[in-house]
Amino acid sequence: MKPISIFVAIGLSALTLSGNAQYTFAQTLPAVLEDRDFLWDGAPDPKLFDLGRDLFFDPILSGNRNIACGTCHDPKRGTGDGVALSIGEGGDGFGTDRHTVDPVTGRVPRNAQALYNVGARAYGSFFHDGRLEVNRMGGFPSRLRSPAGKDLPEGISNALTAQAMFPVLSSIEMAGQPGENAVADAVAQNDVARAWRLLANRLAQTQGYADRFVESFPEIAKPQQIEFRHAAEALAAFQSVAFRSDQSPFDARLEGASLSSRAEAGLQLFYGKARCSNCHSGPLLTDHGFHAIAVPQIGPGKGHGDDGSYAAYSGFEHRTEDHGRASVTGNSADRFRFRTPSLRNVALTGPWGHDGAFDTMESMVRHHLDPSASLKAYLAVALLPLDHAIQPVVNRSSTSFRMLDPALRPAFDLRDVWVHTSPRLQRNILQANELAPVALTEQEIGELLAFLNSLTDPTARDRSHLVPETVPSGLDPQPRYDRH
Ligand code: HEC
Ligand code: HEC
Structure with a gap:
């Protein structure tokens, strides 16, 4: 274990040596990541890890048994899915080949987040808007504020476990539409406890899962006692080890090695005059805060906002905005703020932005x-x-679905890029922007990109070995690779 002050000293001496004394580091370089920075001190019980691994890639957790966590968080695609906005439940294929075979209501409105280092204890909130967060004031079960409110069960020991309770509740991501399966029906009726119960029952009834829960959790004596939070804990244990990633050239630099001269120049810009570290700070290169930086809003959005121009144009009663953090806090000052993403392995995690609006880093x-x-x-x-x-098609008593009217197709597609068409939407996004322009030369931009590339851990490029050959449900694990 090395004291932090040594790294600060290295950072400063590098600065002086390279003669860039006009830049002062906005923030000193972060400390090296260590085991104790991660849940379970980086070493959960291997039985729990293995259980979580099977669950992560097994479609059994989806209502229609047709999608797994790994479909959207592919260990070979930067732990995302390589597309701007995911096609969830009902889709077929993986990555950019994914398409809809069964009719689906739409795409997931946000970019699938990368999962590198999500097991770090520093993560006090999850999702682009932080809607799941540790609430130090308490008042919520397990001191976690989440979309489930008081329905979140007691006994959840960390935010990453709580996060895993939610993808299964999203009709568009994993649960499916009402009428298709019992989990989707429970979700449509807002009965989240029942949805979790149904999924836990599935696991209790599946040989190859039931006994392993009994072995991994002292409080489970028989399979009927399995709750969904136990599955969530196993998923968290798996993710925290499987997606840990701290073997980049940047990590070596923090321990005293040198970067290439271009990357080193980029590092100095990042921590200096480009002011990136104002927000991308600390060992994970995020302040875990929320900022508005005017990323174009594409896709269906979250239906927030007051820009009714799309509804007026198309006749679809729909708003294309995503207000990000404001939808959690209710505070209009938080409009268009999104959680600062970690930049570890950022070169691998495209498309970039909360909605994948940018296709190059x-x-x-x-x-x-x-x-x-x-x-x-x-x-x-x-x-x-x-x-x-x-x-x-929403009636007073129920919701049903019908195929999109072909005549409405162009209007439906235009919705995805409405940000071009609505000056008002653009103005709203810009008004919220917190980033002041920074003037960099082309050479400096190249250096900054070289630094961002030094954040790539070579072991993260392809972790397809994590996907098991088979899973206990007997379904095909997802993703599947074409292994020639
Ligand atoms: C249909 C694609 C899809 C599936 C399936 C899916 N996710 Fe995600 N995941 C996403 C998207 C999109 C987000 C960001 C959502 C948001 O911010 O509203 C996300 C966010 C997350 C995050 C938060 C990361 C962070 O930095 O805040 C974690 C952790 C995660 N997913 C784990 C899982 C697990 C575990 C499963 C399976 C139980 C799962 N996901 C299933 C698409 C998916
Ligand atoms: C004011 C805070 C702030 C500053 C300063 C800042 N960023 Fe960001 N950065 C963000 C936020 C917030 C996002 C996500 C925005 C969104 O998706 O809407 C982001 C996203 C990114 C992404 C995309 C990551 C991904 O996974 O999609 C990259 C790359 C990035 N920033 C690099 C930089 C660089 C390089 C600098 C310095 C030139 C910088 N940032 C300065 C807040 C900041």
């Missing part, structure tokens, strides 16, 4: 340097095809 970085110009010049690069879209 470079365009994402250039956006930061002049958000206003970038937003105004933005031309959607994301391909967002949806072959078989369905529309919900």
Whole structure:
């Protein structure tokens, strides 16, 4: 164990040596990540890890048994799915090949987050808007504020475990539509406890899961006592080890090794005049805070906001905005704020931004340097095809679905890039922006990108070995690779 002050000293001496004394580090370099920085001190019980691994790739946790966590968090695709916005439940194929075979109501409105180092204790909130968070004031079960409110069960020991309670409750991600299966029905009726119960029952009835829960959890004497929170804990144990990633050239630099001269120059910009470390600070290169940086909003959005221009144009009663953090806090000052993403392995985690609006890391970085110009010049690069879209038809008593009217198809597709068309939406996004423009030369931008590439841990490029050959349900684990 080495005291932090040594690293500070290395950082400062490197600064002096390279003669860039006009820059002062906005923040000193972070400390090296250690085992104790992770849940279970980096070493959960291997039995729990193995259980979580099977669950992560097994479609059994989805209502229609057709999608797994690994479908969207693919260990070979930067722990995301390589597309701007995921096609969830009902889709077929993986990565950019994924398409809709069964009709689906739409795409997931946000980019699938990368899962590198989500097991770090420093994570007090999850999701782009932090809607699941440790609430130090208490008042919520397990001191966690979440969309489930008081329904979140007691006995959840960390936020990552609590996070795993939620993907299964999303109709569009994993649960499916009402009428298709009992889990989806429970979700549609807002009976989350019942949805979790049904899934736990599935596990209790599956040989190859039931006994392993009994072995892994002292409080479970017989399979009927399995609760979904136990599955969530196993998922957390798996993720925290499987996606830990701290073997990058940047980590070596923190321990005293040198970067290439270009990457080192980029590091000094990052911690200096480019001011990146104002927000991307600490060992995970995030302040865990929320900021508005005017990323173009593409896709269906979250239905927030007051820009009714799309509804007026198309006749679809729908708002295309995503207010991010404000939808959690209710505070209008938080509009368009999103959680600062960790930049570890950022070169692997594209498309970039909370909605995958940028298809290159470079365009994402250039956006930061002049958000206003970038937003105004933005031309959607994301391909967002949806072959078989369905529309919900809401009656007083129930919701049913019908295929999208072909005549409405162009209006439906335009929704995805409405940010081009609505000056009002653009203005709202820009008003919230907190980033001041930064002037960098082309050479400096190249150096900054070289630094961002030094954040790539070579062991993270392809972790497809994590996907098991078979899973206890007998279903095909997801993702599947074409192994020639
Ligand atoms: C349909 C694709 C999809 C599936 C399936 C899916 N996720 Fe996600 N995941 C996402 C998206 C999209 C987000 C960001 C959502 C948001 O911010 O609203 C996310 C966010 C997360 C996060 C938060 C990361 C962070 O930094 O805040 C974790 C952890 C996570 N997912 C784990 C899981 C687990 C575990 C499962 C299975 C139980 C799962 N996901 C299933 C798409 C998916
Ligand atoms: C004011 C805080 C702030 C500053 C300063 C800042 N960023 Fe960001 N950065 C963010 C936020 C917030 C996001 C996510 C925004 C979104 O998705 O809407 C982000 C996203 C990114 C992404 C995309 C990550 C991903 O996984 O999608 C990259 C790359 C990035 N920033 C690099 C930089 C660089 C390089 C600098 C310095 C030039 C910088 N940032 C300065 C807050 C900041």
